[in-house]
Amino acid sequence: MADHQKRGWPAGSRMEMMNMPPVIDIDRCTHCGLCADMCSEDVFYGSQKKEVPVVSYPKECWHCNACVNVCPVEGAISLRIPLPMLVCYK
Ligand code: SF4
Numbered sequence: 194m195a196d197h198q199k200r201g202w203p204a205g206s207r208m209e210m211m212n213m214p215p216v217i218d219i220d221r222c223t224h225c226g227l228c229a230d231m232c233s234e235d236v237f238y239g240s241q242k243k244e245v246p247v248v249s250y251p252k253e254c255w256h257c258n259a260c261v262n263v264c265p266v267e268g269a270i271s272l273r274i275p276l277p278m279l280v281c282y283k
């Protein structure tokens with residue numbers, strides 16, 4: 194079952210499109226865990242040290258970009274900003 198289905202959001206619904214958590218490039222990620230430590234929400238809840246962080250609670254992401262800013266590896270983690278929110282970002 195897809196994650197959005199577990200959380201009750203219909204595929205393609207407005208809520209699903211508004212929630213776009215970060216994406217980790219597993220080939221670039223060095224498993225440092227800084228992004229999981231930095232996140233003030235439970236987005237990476239349950240992630241283990243020295244492993245690629247897991248996005249456990251995507252709907253908790255509020256697109257603050259802190260996880261991207263703290264990552265020491267260019268391109269290892271990236272944020273996708275929902276279209277309606279793009280006006281708030283440079
Ligand atoms: S901060 Fe970057 S390199 Fe470190 S675990 Fe997160 S995505 Fe991987």
Ligand code: SF4
Nearest residue numbers: 232254255257258260
């Ligand atoms: S953008 Fe902010 S809220 Fe979302 S996962 Fe990264 S640190 Fe957490």
